[in-house]
Amino acid sequence: MEKIGIFYGPAEGSSTEKVAQKVAEQIGGEKSDLVPVKDATAKDLKKYTNLIFGISTVGKETWNGDPPPGDWDKFRIELDKTDFQGKLVAMFCLGDQITYPRHFADALGMLAEKLIPKQAEIIGYVDPNEYTFEESQGIYERKFIGLPIDEDFEAHLTDERIRNWLDRILPRFK
Numbered sequence: 001m002e003k004i005g006i007f008y009g010p011a012e013g014s015s016t017e018k019v020a021q022k023v024a025e026q027i028g029g030e031k032s033d034l035v036p037v038k039d040a041t042a043k044d045l046k047k048y049t050n051l052i053f054g055i056s057t058v059g060k061e062t063w064n065g066d067p068p069p070g071d072w073d074k075f076r077i078e079l080d081k082t083d084f085q086g087k088l089v090a091m092f093c094l095g096d097q098i099t100y101p102r103h104f105a106d107a108l109g110m111l112a113e114k115l116i117p118k119q120a121e122i123i124g125y126v127d128p129n130e131y132t133f134e135e136s137q138g139i140y141e142r143k144f145i146g147l148p149i150d151e152d153f154e155a156h157l158t159d160e161r162i163r164n165w166l167d168r169i170l171p172r173f174k
């Protein structure tokens with residue numbers, strides 16, 4: 001298997017960073033690189049056929065004005081410059097299903113909207129029945145288009161969720 005690029009944001013003590021590190025640990029060995037998106041460019045993305053993207057959902061409607069720009073806002077432009085044909089992309093997304101049940105893990109949908117038209121092969125869909133929520137922009141074909149992780153209310157399930165997800169996606173990587 002070629003090395004996996006784990007591109008994640010926000011960085012610096014965020015839950016997303018914690019989960020990205022857990023993902024890398026569970027993959028094990030030297031089989032992945034952890035790349036904070038705040039410093040990354042399209043050139044970095046180009047190096048990998050196998051990609052894992054990590055993001056968190058910080059809903060716009062919870063702010064009085066626009067939310068402060070996050071690491072992914074800048075990196076989105078780098079996604080636009082990237083040719084995803086032939087690349088395999090799996091995504092995980094931090095969210096909180098109890099406080100934000102109508103917007104749970106919405107950021108998955110934001111990433112999917114970018115990646116689908118660019119012909120990325122998205123792997124690692126997840127059964128929504130494993131969560132308690134009402135609506136999410138991350139649902140495609142009745143499944144989450146990536147792995148939601150709820151560190152606020154179900155942190156005890158995080159390790160197991162990562163394990164089950166990796167068991168399914170690692171054999172798919174090239």
Ligand SMILES: Cc1cc2nc3c(=O)[nH]c(=O)nc-3n(C[C@H](O)[C@H](O)[C@H](O)COP(=O)(O)O)c2cc1C
Pocket residue numbers: 009010013014015016017055056057058059060062094095096097100103104105106151152
């Ligand atoms: C202001 C604010 C807005 C949030 N909005 C959402 C939301 O719309 N949907 C959701 O699933 N989680 C939402 N969350 C929960 C975060 O996604 C969750 O706490 C996550 O673990 C944060 O990860 P981070 O530290 O990597 O940013 C919100 C959290 C905050 C503080």
